[in-house]
Amino acid sequence: MTALATVLDHIRSGRARSKPELQRATGLGRTIVVERVAQLLASGLVREGELGASTGGRAARELQINAEAGVLLVFYVNLKGVDVGITDLSGHLLHRQHAENDFASGPEPLVEWLIKTWDGQLSELGKTRTDVWGIGGGIPAHIDFASGTLIDSPSLPASWRGFPFRKHLSAPFGAPAWLDTDDNLLAVAELRTGNARDHENFIYVHADLALGCGIVTGGTLVRGAQGAAGNIGHIAAYGTDDALCRCGRRGCIEAVFGGEALVRKAVAAAESGESPALARQADIDLGAIGEAARLGDPFAIELSRAAGYNIGRILSATINVMNPALLIVGGRLLQTGTLFFAALREAILHHSLPFVTEGLTIQAVEHPQTAGLIGAANMVLDELFSPQELARWFAAGSPEITVPESVEVEHP
Numbered sequence: 001m002t003a004l005a006t007v008l009d010h011i012r013s014g015r016a017r018s019k020p021e022l023q024r025a026t027g028l029g030r031t032i033v034v035e036r037v038a039q040l041l042a043s044g045l046v047r048e049g050e051l052g053a054s055t056g057g058r059a060a061r062e063l064q065i066n067a068e069a070g071v072l073l074v075f076y077v078n079l080k081g082v083d084v085g086i087t088d089l090s091g092h093l094l095h096r097q098h099a100e101n102d103f104a105s106g107p108e109p110l111v112e113w114l115i116k117t118w119d120g121q122l123s124e125l126g127k128t129r130t131d132v133w134g135i136g137g138g139i140p141a142h143i144d145f146a147s148g149t150l151i152d153s154p155s156l157p158a159s160w161r162g163f164p165f166r167k168h169l170s171a172p173f174g175a176p177a178w179l180d181t182d183d184n185l186l187a188v189a190e191l192r193t194g195n196a197r198d199h200e201n202f203i204y205v206h207a208d209l210a211l212g213c214g215i216v217t218g219g220t221l222v223r224g225a226q227g228a229a230g231n232i233g234h235i236a237a238y239g240t241d242d243a244l245c246r247c248g249r250r251g252c253i254e255a256v257f258g259g260e261a262l263v264r265k266a267v268a269a270a271e272s273g274e275s276p277a278l279a280r281q282a283d284i285d286l287g288a289i290g291e292a293a294r295l296g297d298p299f300a301i302e303l304s305r306a307a308g309y310n311i312g313r314i315l316s317a318t319i320n321v322m323n324p325a326l327l328i329v330g331g332r333l334l335q336t337g338t339l340f341f342a343a344l345r346e347a348i349l350h351h352s353l354p355f356v357t358e359g360l361t362i363q364a365v366e367h368p369q370t371a372g373l374i375g376a377a378n379m380v381l382d383e384l385f386s387p388q389e390l391a392r393w394f395a396a397g398s399p400e401i402t403v404p405e406s407v408e409v410e411h412p
């Protein structure tokens with residue numbers, strides 16, 4: 001099953017599109033490759049597509065995932081709301097909606113709404129619940145990945161603690177479900193479809209209203225013992241600002257230089273007259289800080305620079321520990337102006353070990369809005385096509401599971 005999973009992964013990622021390419025890329029023998037490809041073709045999971053480039057002899061048809069064999073249900077929750085959609089088995093989005101979410105009312109209304117919305121989207125696509133191969137989502141919380149249960153979150157009310165998401169999502173569709181921290185899914189999107197495609201060791205930093213990161217080492221996401229790895233936002237900031245953080249402690253970098261903190265400081269500066277440019281803005285958000293900085297407003301310029309430099313200083317410690325080859329910075333803090341990224345980069349180069357930064361590429365990315373959903377789909381595909389999961393369902397032809405239809409909602 002391991003060889004089958006390896007062959008499938010190479011076809012799925014496009015790293016190999018023919019049997020000779022598979023032999024070269026996987027190091028597997030010719031007989032094994034021929035056998036496993038035949039199994040995958042017979043199962044309908046892989047098909048032969050376009051004619052590939054001829055290398056002298058007769059051109060072979062390119063092997064590719066049969067993306068239409070099933071669909072995946074995906075969602076992505078962050079502090080701005082919830083994205084919900086459906087993808088095919090290549091992770092391509094077929095349907096997507098965005099909605100506000102009322103976090104105070106707890107996880108049950110969200111789950112009910114997700115199920116109702118997916119049913120509507122399935123029917124619009126001419127599909128039914130039996131076409132669903134897997135479900136995946138991201139939440140701003142620490143998740144027990146093995147059980148799909150929310151452990152805790154600095155961002156969500158206590159009513160979310162201990163909620164067994166997997167159980168509630170799997171049951172109606174008879175399909176396996178996986179949950180992860182929102183920022184981890186953005187790292188998976190970078191790994192599978194974005195700038196980190198050729199990297200095994202990288203960090204994706206999401207500098208947004210909150211601050212977090214996804215860490216990939218050896219091509220695998222680091223989740224940590226409690227699903228809480230990547231919590232850079234709650235490292236103590238340097239300096240004397242002891243602003244109260246949503247985690248309950250004081251002086252975390254997110255509470256001092258996260259997006260919400262910057263907007264709060266910008267509003268105060270507009271009201272006090274310290275920033276005339278911000279005072280002229282109708283609606284003060286991170287983009288308004290960037291606009292004021294572009295107009296030369298000293299307060300906005302310093303705010304953006306200080307945020308970049310201090311977040312970069314925190315990151316330099318992480319970079320010294322993890323030694324990544326690539327650091328990707330995304331999220332709306334980039335909207336505060338070019339100085340933010342320049343200062344972040346400067347702090348990293350200044351505070352990290354020289355031989356660690358020598359081989360380090362630092363990039364700013366503007367994510368597509370859909371990155372969270374793309375990451376969720378690829379997380380599901382990584383799990384469905386893992387040796388362990390393939391061993392469970394490959395012979396049956398689809399990953400369908402049986403879960404009791406009615407599930408009692410448990411209150412922790």
Ligand SMILES: [Zn+2]
Pocket residue numbers: 154233234245246247248249252254255
């Ligand atoms: Zn905190």
